[in-house]
Amino acid sequence: MALLASCVVWMPSPAVAFGTIDGGGQNREHERITRAAMACPAGAESDGDCFEPKSLDQLAGHGKSFGAVGAPDRTEVSVPAAHCDDADYLDGSYPRTRAQASGSLLDCVNHLRGRFREAVDIAADLLDDQGELVGAEVDLGTDCVLDPGSEQRAKCKTVEAFGRALHGTQDFYSHSNWADAADPSRAIGADNPPGLNLPAPSAVLDLRGTSAPAVPAALSTGCFVLRDRVPGVEACEGRITHAGLNKDNGLIDPSTGSTTEPTTPRGKVGDNFAKAVAGAIVETRHQWQDLRAALEAGYGRQKASLMICALTHDDPLNDCRRRSPATVVVVISIGLIGLVGAGFLLFRMRRQA
Structure with a gap:
């Protein structure tokens, strides 16, 4: 959630997640995490594990474009489930029960599962009834438009649905205490909740399930209202807040994922920001593996x-058609015909000799 923005015009609002733009305290953190996780090595063709440059631009964003991973900051900025917010809990005397907090977290997981399934379903339109790529559905002559009403290309719509799922899974590592540590110089409480220091990927984010x-039991994400602060106010009074728990902002190397x-x-406590970014990178790769499996x-x-x-390829019609079953059959048939012809010619030559 960071700033309510469009690709051309944006208006300031409180930064509330890994960033999507440059400015207002943000450094395009979502884009940089996605690039560190999914970019192919320079000049290398994708083997399915990584995205080639133009295709990665659609997923991660570039220039003034949010990209698919930034789409929730355009249209779901006030939807807690899209960013894994409001699943706060602290053992002891606390305004919410563990069950309530877990329910909010399940809202997030179910929301992201819906986006994940949407990506799987839309991918069917990449192919025609014969299992061949449809040129108009995979063309990237122009950038994808993050608007379901106007964007018709199946590649763009699949990437957007997947990017929206990635946004929430990345936010989980910033907005929760899954991978971080509490400030050891202060007592544990709503303004300094315990950290779980757990690795990624998280079993909580099982989007295929x-x-x-x-x-x-001690997992928490922050309560969020527009007047986000510590201690909490309004609906977040007496609760763990987004302001107190998030590791949203800092500098990320888009090639290596290293942080400063x-x-x-x-985020300034120990290496909390680095842990949140590293967890988000691992989770992004894991979710892509799960989408491929799905x-x-x-x-x-x-x-x-x-x-x-x-x-994953920038020129699918040339790079991928050779992989289709029909093309493989044709290539093998031509090869076999060539071998038979060569054998027959060699036989004739030996007979004449």
């Missing part, structure tokens, strides 16, 4: 391979 995930200059209070489970290995190629 359908059941409620197991939630650690954290700016939020919780495509294979839903469409079969051959079609899924073609879909994955189309999503």
Whole structure:
């Protein structure tokens, strides 16, 4: 959630998640995390694990474009489930129960599961009835438009749905205490909740699943209102707040994922900002692996391979069609005909000799 913005014009509002723009305390953190996780090495063709430059631009954003991962900061800025907010809990005397906090966290997980399933479903439109790529559906002659009403290309719509899921999973590491540590110089409390110091990926973010995930007893995300502060006010009075828990902002190297200059209070404690970013990078890669697995489970290995190629390659029609079943059959047939012909010619030559 950071600033309510469009790709051309933006208006300031409180920074409330990994950043999406340059300015207002943000450093395009979502874009940089996504690039560190998903970019192919310079000049390398994608093998399905990474995204080539133009395709990565659509997922991560570039210039003034938010990219798919930044889309929730345009249209879901006030939806807590899109950013894993409001799942706060502290053992002892606290305004919310563990069950209430877990319910809010499940709202987030279910919201992201919906986006994940949306990506899997839309991917079907990348192929025609014969299992071949549809040129108009994978073309990137122009950037994707983050507007479901006007964007029709299946590649863009699939990438956007997946990017929206990634946004929430990345925010989970900034907005929760999953990977961080409390300030050791202060007592544990609502303004200094305990840190779990757990690794990524998180089993809580099982977007392929359908059941409620197991939630650690001390897991918390921050309560958020527009007047976000410590101590909390309005609905967040007496509660762990986003302002007190987030590790949203700092500098991230988009190539290596290394971090410097954290700016939020919780992010400045130890290496909390670095842990949040590292967790988000690992989770991003994990979710891409899970999406690939979901495509294979839903469409079969051959079609899924073609879909994955189309999503990750900048020129799918030239780079991926050779991988389609029909093309493979043709190539093998031509090869076999050539071998038979060469054998027959060699036989004739030996007979004549």
